[in-house]
Amino acid sequence: MTTDHPSFPIPLRSDAAVQRGAALRFFMDGEPVEAFAGESVAAALMAAGRRTLRHSPRDGAPRGAFCLMGSCQECLVWIGTRKQPSCQVAVAAGLEVESLPWREARA
Numbered sequence: 590m591t592t593d594h595p596s597f598p599i600p601l602r603s604d605a606a607v608q609r610g611a612a613l614r615f616f617m618d619g620e621p622v623e624a625f626a627g628e629s630v631a632a633a634l635m636a637a638g639r640r641t642l643r644h645s646p647r648d649g650a651p652r653g654a655f656c657l658m659g660s661c662q663e664c665l666v667w668i669g670t671r672k673q674p675s676c677q678v679a680v681a682a683g684l685e686v687e688s689l690p691w692r693e694a695r696a
C-alpha cells in the first residue's frame with residue numbers, strides 16, 4: 590500500500606467510542622485493503638494510508654480525496670467499467686477498485 594504522504598503513519602481511524610460495521614476486505618490496484626462496512630472507499634483508503642488516487646493531467650501532481658462529498662471529483666477511481674468518485678461509493682467485500690494510472694498502465 591502506498592504511504593506517499595509526509596503525515597503517514599498518523600492514525601486516521603479513531604477507535605475510541607466508535608461502533609463500526611463488519612470488517613471486510615476490498616482490493617485497490619490488486620492489493621487488499623482492510624475496511625469496515627459503512628465506510629466510503631475514499632475514507633477506507635485514507636485510513637489505510639493511500640493518499641494518491643490519480644495524477645493531474647496538466648502537471649502530473651498527485652491528486653486525492655479533497656471535499657469528501659462528491660463535488661470536486663479529485664478522488665475518481667475505476668470501479669468496474671465506470672470512473673466514480675471514491676468518496677461516494679461504499680466499500681463492499683471483494684470490491685475491486687483501480688486508480689486511474691494503475692488501470693491505464695495495464696491497458
Ligand code: FES
Binds near residue numbers: 658660661663675
Ligand atoms: S473527494 Fe471530492 S468528489 Fe470525492
